[in-house]
Amino acid sequence: MIRVESLEKTYPSRKGHPAVKAVDGISFSVQEGELLGFLGPNGAGKTTTVKMLCGLIKPNSGQIFINGIDLVHRRIPALAEVSAVLEGNRNIYWRLTPRENLEFFAALRGQSPARLRADIDHYLERFNLGEKRDVEARKLSRGMQQKLAIAVALISQSKVVLLDEPTLGLDVQASYEIRQLLTEIVKEQGRTIILTTHDMNVVQDTCQRVIIVNEGKIVADDSVHNLLDLFRVRVYSITIQGQLTPSQRASLLAMEGVVMEEESPDRTSISVRLEDSQILYEVIGILESNHSIIESIDQDQNNFERVFLEIVKGGSQGA
Numbered sequence: 158m159i160r161v162e163s164l165e166k167t168y169p170s171r172k173g174h175p176a177v178k179a180v181d182g183i184s185f186s187v188q189e190g191e192l193l194g195f196l197g198p199n200g201a202g203k204t205t206t207v208k209m210l211c212g213l214i215k216p217n218s219g220q221i222f223i224n225g226i227d228l229v230h231r232r233i234p235a236l237a238e239v240s241a242v243l244e245g246n247r248n249i250y251w252r253l254t255p256r257e258n259l260e261f262f263a264a265l266r267g268q269s270p271a272r273l274r275a276d277i278d279h280y281l282e283r284f285n286l287g288e289k290r291d292v293e294a295r296k297l298s299r300g301m302q303q304k305l306a307i308a309v310a311l312i313s314q315s316k317v318v319l320l321d322e323p324t325l326g327l328d329v330q331a332s333y334e335i336r337q338l339l340t341e342i343v344k345e346q347g348r349t350i351i352l353t354t355h356d357m358n359v360v361q362d363t364c365q366r367v368i369i370v371n372e373g374k375i376v377a378d379d380s381v382h383n384l385l386d387l388f389r390v391r392v393y394s395i396t397i398q399g400q401l402t403p404s405q406r407a408s409l410l411a412m413e414g415v416v417m418e419e420e421s422p423d424r425t426s427i428s429v430r431l432e433d434s435q436i437l438y439e440v441i442g443i444l445e446s447n448h449s450i451i452e453s454i455d456q457d458q459n460n461f462e463r464v465f466l467e468i469v470k471g472g473s474q475g476a
């Protein structure tokens with residue numbers, strides 16, 4: 158549905174500011190029905206890429222195909238397939254109500270009035286905006302405005318939807334609601350969505366695949382599942398009653414990845430960082446050799462935030 162080839166964008170120098178190569182030769186494809194997370198530290202080139210994909214700015218070089226149509230040379234037919242929400246909620250009219258916003262933007266895209274009415278009701282209900290359907294958008298909460306902005310993008314029926322930081326500045330509840338909606342919409346409607354975000358909960362909940370950019374270049378393009386696997390760091394915390402014997406203590410601390418967390422007459426905790434699970438059995442063996450009573454073994458969760466930091470480590474100062 159989307160194919161990008163060697164895309165480059167340099168913002169020219171202005172008033173003493175040097176030119177900035179914001180996007181430095183990136184290539185990727187997105188299949189129909191895919192929800193792709195586009196991640197990277199501040200200034201990595203995410204918004205610039207999204208703006209090129211929705212025709213707001215022109216690449217210096219490279220190609221963009223939307224549903225097979227060349228965006229640079231056949232702009233109008235290509236853009237008919239795309240809708241976008243930039244910077245959260247700028248694509249709605251503040252003086253119009255949710256209902257009027259949806260009507261206006263759907264009509265712009267040439268939707269028939271009959272179909273329109275049903276669609277508007279559907280999205281108002283779906284996005285929990287029914288009660289506020291006749292309240293001016295500027296009087297809605299930020300979360301509601303952001304939901305309305307996404308609804309406006311969806312009602313155009315475009316195959317491709319680009320969302321730049323859809324959950325920026327939202328509270329936990331509103332962010333969760335948007336995540337749920339996006340997941341459902343991809344499943345039901347087979348839309349192709351690219352979203353940029355700094356919110357790793359959004360990534361873990363909604364995206365099957367992510368592209369990570371850093372300084373204008375792609376540094377990872379893989380499934381969330383694979384990336385989590387690739388960077389799996391398992392750390393176990395083991396707590397026993399009482400103290401270790403001197404020989405247990407010596408054998409454990411001699412092992413790579415074992416550190417003492419807490420030692421008191423009542424309780425001893427050690428932390429074990431392991432590359433393969435065999436090490437855990439050896440540790441337990443040493444503890445059992447003196448009949449130590451194990452109180453608990455906890456595995457620390459690996460999460461996408463750790464993966465992300467690992468991948469972009471040392472890259473950008475802006476992060």
Ligand SMILES: Nc1ncnc2c1ncn2[C@@H]1O[C@H](COP(=O)(O)OP(=O)(O)OP(=O)(O)O)[C@@H](O)[C@H]1O
Binds near residue numbers: 179197
């Ligand atoms: N209109 C512009 N003129 C000049 N430079 C720009 C312009 N827009 C962005 N840049 C620069 O291009 C680089 C990429 O910016 P971009 O907004 O694409 O990053 P981003 O990945 O979206 O970052 P963030 O996570 O902060 O939103 C940055 O160095 C930025 O300062």
Ligand SMILES: [Mg+2]
Binds near residue numbers: 205
């Ligand atoms: Mg941005």
